[in-house]
Amino acid sequence: MSLHVYLMRRLVLMIPLLVGISIVSFTISNAIPADPTAANLGERAAADPDIVAAFRHKWGLDQPLHVQYLTYMRNLLRGDMGTSIRSHRPVVEELRRYLPATIELATAGILVSVIAGVIFGVVSAVWRNKPIDFVVRILSLIGVSAPVFWLALIGLLVLYLRWDVVPGPGRLDARVVPPARVTGLYTVDSLVAGDLGLFRNSIEHLLLPALVLGAYSAGLITRITRSSMLEVLSQDYITTARSKGLREWVVVMRHALRNALMPVVTIIGLSYSSLLSGAVLTETIFAWEGIGRYAYNAARTLDFPAIMGVSMLIALVFVVTNLVVDILYYWLDPRLRHG
């Protein structure tokens, strides 16, 4: 199958998936007993039937569910995700505002975890059952076992309050003015503005949250890389490569790692979307103005248009990441191209 045909097929299959996602998130955010009127009107206003009726009418809550859904989808196709009940601003606008912070954090997190995970995994597999393997395996287990919110608190407690080697919560120091918005990523925007001090400040603020957020995936990637490397290293072609007299380093890096990376790519893809949800906890603790915090606040106030918006957005990211992973597979594995 050529890549074009394959891609087209995948893209077409995405449509029912996205419709399904919209139905499920719509059902969950609407068909449950909770009442947004109580959560969003004050106690006195909620006791007044006229105000409640006006509120329900204004937000379309007095219409049957399927009508609400169709209206929502019609607007969605025009790029309109409705208005946040809590802030009275368009959801699309808010998502656009908060998304870059989360992308910046999640990307930094995935960088940390891929670099650490692949290096640790390879080292651990090459020196299997040696002390270093044991240490790495314990470290990776710590990574997948420690609650992210706890790591964050301990990190702040030790590295910020005690030793003062990292700055406190937030994306920049309190008195610093953010760079002019180009991408919304402070690291990129500060470079665009040519302000190295600001760039440094944003990197410093990114460091601890990224480490904390990446810890879990780093552990996961280490474990997958290790077992995948072990499997590849026992293959005949590795023995062949060795018996040709190639240096061990070349055998490991060029012959083994490349083939061992396939399952790792899958995990990285899956990790990215799990990082986005891990971001909820990390962002809450680090006062990081991103999608996770936004989702949390939306859930607490039963701001349905906002919850829908976030769910749809993250599900979309998941679907697209999966597609990218499949394309990478196609590119990494010649058998898929010629088979």
Added chain:
Amino acid sequence: MDNLHTVRLRMRQNPLMVVGAIVCLVWIVISMAAGDLAPYHPLEQSVMERLQAPSSDHLFGTDQLGRDVLSRVLYGGRTSLPAGLLVVTSAMLVGTAFGAVAGYMGGMWDELLMRFTEVFMAFPIIILAMAIAAALGPNVTNAVIAMSVVWWPNYARIVRSLVISVKSDAYVESARAIGSSPVRILLITILPNCVAPALVMATLDIGNAILIFAGLSFLGLGPEPSSPEWGRMVSDGIDYFDQWWLSTFPGLAIFTVVMALNFVGDGMRDLLDPRTRKQIG
């Protein structure tokens, strides 16, 4: 499994699994006997003694209401452990039902059920669970329900692929040949052969479920504020940063339980995976 001797031999080769199993057992015993072990009542407040550092009176210190942190940590397992177990069990039941039917029926049913599963897989667990928990109202039951709703798809997937790989085996053919009904074939002939991998996955998963549950409860979407639950207790620590013991000890509790479960899960996978078994000899 060959015989008791080899099992014991492999256990010796996998000391981490034994350590993990012991730690798990200890936590289970602690949770059950918390009433006898805890030096104080977990809800007993004492304003005079609030925010005291760890001492011989209060080994883990006291919290903002003067409650004994040690006692609360000991009681904490009573919520987290059953919650994790419950989520994984219900997810496994639902997932197995979906996966088994999809894998066995094949064709249109397979396509339909798996597309449905994919929809649920596309949601990040914590965000969907957060929305559900918030909407249903924050308490333990709803947190467990919310998590189960998003937890089952993985089981559906793994069971489906297992059923597909087993259903063309000779013994399934012969069951069909002697005229067993499809339901009987699926329940009696196929499923028992798919249980082991799903169980390993479940063991590895309980730790994960405990982590996410603690996360929800950290966000205030789990047990009510005063209840002694680990995630909730860690979140108490945010407002009292200088009093490190408030969040450190309950966090350590979650960490040790999850780590022990991971040890056990890893060990089980090694024991059941024929590839690693061969290497052990």
